[in-house]
Amino acid sequence: MVFFLLPWSSRQSRINTVNRDLWEVENRFRGLDPLRRSLISEFGVKTKPLAPVWRRYRGKFWEELCLWALPGRVVSEIEEKGLVLSPLFGVLGVGDAIPEYPVRWEWKFNGSDLLSFWRRHLEGVIGDLLRGSVVFDFAGSRERSVIKLPEDCIRVLFEYYRAGNRVRNSLAHRAYTLRYIVEMGVGLDDLGRINFLDYRVKEISQNGNTVKVVMEGEGRYI
Secondary structure (H helix, E strand, O other), X not given: OEEEEEOOOOOXXXXXXXXXXXXXOOOOOHHHHHHHHXXXXXXXXXXXXXXXXXXXXXXXHHHHXXXXXXXXXXXXXXXXXXXXXXXXXXXXXXXOEEOOOOOOOOOEEOOEEHHHHHHHHHHHHHXXXXXXXXXXXXXXXXXXOOOOOOOOOEEEEEEEEEOOEEOOOOHHHHHHHHHHHHHHOOOHHHHHHOEEOOEXXXXXXXXXOEEEEEEEEOOOOO
């Protein structure tokens, strides 16, 4: 099985497309609801109205992904395989309907920050879900620290270089990479054909269960 680990965003849209309560809709990972209810009560988050994750989040990754403009097949695959770590919900599917919420990873609950809180509670959930899978990891380093992937899981990470210099804010690059992977059906065995704009694969290496793909371009567009 293949999964896409995608970045959470503190920037969120106020758009709402579902006028129902959070507890009335069919979201994934319902086993986490007791923990979610505790956090929602603690931080006073309203549970309606709602919008899908990919409409709610407004960070650079989600804006460049432009999921609303992609073919239905691509949207369905990203919704099926995409996972987002969240300080309020723990882990979400890309199509899950959620309210706007201000909660951040550094906020405290029961004496610890939410990074530590979810690190304790997600280990079993993530371990069971991702065992034996390939994970294309586009998450940020902080949220990535929340989970430990199973030993038999292959993690694919990307690095980007613009005119020889490491790209530090690569959210747009990660969005274009994900789009190419899904639209062109790229798998673990043909990573070398990934390309977008003027970026191409320069090097692929593996260390243990982590595969690193280095992309390089002139950066004429991003």
